[in-house]
Amino acid sequence: METTRHAGQHAPSLTEHADPPAPGGLVLMLHGGKERGRSVVDARSASWRRSAAMADALAPGSTAAGVAVWLLRYRHRGWNGGDGPVEDARWALARARDLLPGVPVVLLGHSMGARTAVHVADDPAVRGVVALAPWFPEGEPVTALAGRRLVAAHGSRDRITSPRATRAFVGRARVAGADAAYVDAGPVGHYMLRRAARWNEIALDSSLSLLAAH
Numbered sequence: 001m002e003t004t005r006h007a008g009q010h011a012p013s014l015t016e017h018a019d020p021p022a023p024g025g026l027v028l029m030l031h032g033g034k035e036r037g038r039s040v041v042d043a044r045s046a047s048w049r050r051s052a053a054m055a056d057a058l059a060p061g062s063t064a065a066g067v068a069v070w071l072l073r074y075r076h077r078g079w080n081g082g083d084g085p086v087e088d089a090r091w092a093l094a095r096a097r098d099l100l101p102g103v104p105v106v107l108l109g110h111s112m113g114a115r116t117a118v119h120v121a122d123d124p125a126v127r128g129v130v131a132l133a134p135w136f137p138e139g140e141p142v143t144a145l146a147g148r149r150l151v152a153a154h155g156s157r158d159r160i161t162s163p164r165a166t167r168a169f170v171g172r173a174r175v176a177g178a179d180a181a182y183v184d185a186g187p188v189g190h191y192m193l194r195r196a197a198r199w200n201e202i203a204l205d206s207s208l209s210l211l212a213a214h
Contacts (some may be wrong), residue, residue: 004089010040012088014095017055018069025067025211026096026105029055030089030113032135037078048073050192051110057200058207065208068100083117093123106207112133112159114152118173120149121211128179128210130203133190134160136169146177149213151206153199155188160208 018027031051033041037073041048047072055071062069072092074085089107096105105119114134121129121144127148136152152170154163166182173180183202185195192199 009129012091014092015052015055015071015073016065016068017052017071019079020063020066020068023066023068023100023103025065025208026100026103027058027062027067027069027108027207027211028089028092028096028105029069029071029074030107030109030116032111032113033069033074033077033079033085034112035079038076039078041074041077045073045077047077047111050175051113051129053190054110054196054200054203058204059202062208067208067211068103070096074134079112079115082116082119085112086119089116089120090123090209093120093125097125105213108132108138108203108207109134111190115140116141118145119132119149121145122151127213128208130210131166132192132199132203133158133161133185134166134169136165138165138168140169142173142176142178145173145180148178149178149210150178150181151202151210152180153185153202153206155185155190157187158183158190160190162194 026099032047109117110132117129131152170180
């Protein structure tokens with residue numbers, strides 16, 4: 001499946017990487033990006049390609065567990081104040097309600113994708129967020145996570161986003177009413193290329209655990 005919001009290249013899209021019959025859950029993957037940028041996310045986007053590779057790696061285990069995996073491709077590469085990726089993620093969740101009504105969702109986001117996830121975690125279908133090397137600036141809102149679960153994994157050698165900021169975010173999320181946990185991914189950097197199998201393990205196990213808890 002690949003579906004777009006409207007005709008034209010400036011549209012978000014969803015790609016299905018795991019499609020078990022009658023899925024009991026959905027992992028909606030949100031890729032990374034840049035702080036600013038209006039260029040179109042196409043097949044050359046390193047952030048999108050990294051998440052697509054992870055989606056393919058998760059597909060066998062996810063399918064065996066009866067869980068679908070979809071990857072959202074944003075319209076633009078940049079956060080740009082949040083409106084673009086957040087709106088695109090809301091659109092993807094609406095598509096999930098249309099195509100998989102009543103199915104619980106876990107948001108699996110890398111970097112900017114994790115930041116996007118915590119903004120849309122208040123969607124009724126969302127049970128939790130798995131955040132990989134997340135981009136959580138100081139003061140990032142946590143209110144959408146109230147009543148949800150959060151697993152945030154960060155490597156100690158990340159020089160793009162901050163493990164310390166992630167720990168602080170997890171603490172604030174707990175105060176806001178989230179069941180939040182921090183996972184030390186070890187001496188690895190931001191792009192999840194080193195020890196990729198470990199990142200895949202964290203992503204799959206955490207996502208399935210959040211869905212199983214539901």
